[in-house]
Amino acid sequence: MTIEFAPDETKSVKKRMNLGELGSLSTRLAENEAELKEAQKVRYQVFCDELSARQQSKLDTRLEQEQHDLICDHLLVFDNSDIKNPKTIGTQRFLVKQSKDAHLPFRSQSEFDLEDLADRHPKKRFMELGRSCILEPYRSKRTMELMWHGTWSYAVNNKVDVMTGCASFYAESPEEISSALGFLSTLTSDNPEWQVSPTSPNNVVIKQYEKWVTDPKKAIRALPPLIKGYLRLGAYFSDAVVTDEDFGTIDIAVILPVKNINPRYVSYYGADASKHSRNNT
Numbered sequence: 001m002t003i004e005f006a007p008d009e010t011k012s013v014k015k016r017m018n019l020g021e022l023g024s025l026s027t028r029l030a031e032n033e034a035e036l037k038e039a040q041k042v043r044y045q046v047f048c049d050e051l052s053a054r055q056q057s058k059l060d061t062r063l064e065q066e067q068h069d070l071i072c073d074h075l076l077v078f079d080n081s082d083i084k085n086p087k088t089i090g091t092q093r094f095l096v097k098q099s100k101d102a103h104l105p106f107r108s109q110s111e112f113d114l115e116d117l118a119d120r121h122p123k124k125r126f127m128e129l130g131r132s133c134i135l136e137p138y139r140s141k142r143t144m145e146l147m148w149h150g151t152w153s154y155a156v157n158n159k160v161d162v163m164t165g166c167a168s169f170y171a172e173s174p175e176e177i178s179s180a181l182g183f184l185s186t187l188t189s190d191n192p193e194w195q196v197s198p199t200s201p202n203n204v205v206i207k208q209y210e211k212w213v214t215d216p217k218k219a220i221r222a223l224p225p226l227i228k229g230y231l232r233l234g235a236y237f238s239d240a241v242v243t244d245e246d247f248g249t250i251d252i253a254v255i256l257p258v259k260n261i262n263p264r265y266v267s268y269y270g271a272d273a274s275k276h277s278r279n280n281t
Contacts, residue, residue, distance in 0.1 A: 019150035020276035027150035030074040039074045039091035046133040053247040068107045090134035111242040112253040124161035153273035163256040168249035182209035183219035189236040202243040
């Protein structure tokens with residue numbers, strides 16, 4: 001697959017956009033094809049080597065790639081301990097669009113009908129998050145905090161109204177995570193305007209698992225860190241999950257209207273995303 005970046009005048013808008021610094025870590029957008037490949041290498045190490053995903057990838061170059069890479073921005077997290085040789089340790093992919101942007105389909109559309117969700121909110125700007133991963137030695141609260149800061153900074157800069165996408169459980173069947181799914185079923189939106197339906201036939205309604213929630217605290221502990229993060233922010237979740245056979249995951253849709261974000265976190269990171277800006281670090 002050949003990666004083609006936007007014309008120079010478009011790239012210059014996002015060039016060297018520092019999205020946060022925390023100690024020896026920093027985060028910003030990928031600027032060129034070489035940096036995009038760094039993101040794809042991290043994705044390969046996490047999804048293919050560590051988690052044995054069967055997603056399309058290049059074995060010879062060890063890059064985890066797919067077509068949406070061409071139309072997305074890519075957040076990179078760096079370890080700058082060696083100033084001369086910063087190391088890419090994490091990445092996340094962003095796609096900002098509105099319902100009228102039919103030529104920019106949501107990547108998660110194959111699992112959940114996000115296009116319908118956007119059509120019901122034609123004036124709102126949606127930001128789809130995907131391919132979020134961090135190299136195992138760097139999976140710490142500190143790295144996650146900086147990645148969230150970079151995400152929030154990007155959302156603020158792009159005047160995003162709703163964050164969405166899929167979050168994953170690494171499990172072979174919904175029954176393995178029944179308690180966690182039962183707990184999440186209590187956090188689905190009662191408001192029809194934020195409900196989202198599965199598009200994949202490999203789906204299961206999660207309300208049936210509510211009876212397995214005997215200890216809510218234990219159920220929360222069973223949630224993956226990314227889902228816990230969305231939970232704290234105030235996200236809604238779909239009332240069904242989808243089995244992704246390529247990645248070997250059970251996926252749930254996440255819908256996070258920016259106006260619903262817990263004020264505590266907006267205050268912490270700053271309404272202008274200045275918490276970990278260069279001037280404040």
